[in-house]
Amino acid sequence: MQAWGEAQNASxxxxxxxxxxxxxxxxxxxxxxxxxxxVRSQRYAMVIENGVVTQLNVEEPKQFEASKAETILAVL
Incomplete structure (x- = not known):
């Protein structure tokens, strides 16, 4: 994860x-x-600000709407 984060400039x-x-x-x-x-994770996106979850979007099965980048960027 560290190497991937560095490769993606995810500082x-x-x-x-x-x-x-x-x-x-x-x-x-x-x-x-x-x-x-x-056992796997459901698909979701979480926004955390200063250690507090401010947004949690959990996808319905076989969907990709609630966690897509455009949806999350709209709440930032």
Missing amino acids: EIMMLADGDASFTKALGLEMDTATFGG
Whole structure:
């Protein structure tokens, strides 16, 4: 995550790996995909300002509207 963040010039963004889904489970945003990877994260976008979640957009299954860049940029 660190190398990818550096390659993308993501200096103002925290890059977070969640290999065991512990962060995802703490948020209550896990889903069980069974044979397609097991426990995975739902698709979502979160805006955090000074450690406080100010926006959480969780996608409906097979959708890509609530978490797309244009939607999030509109709330910033």
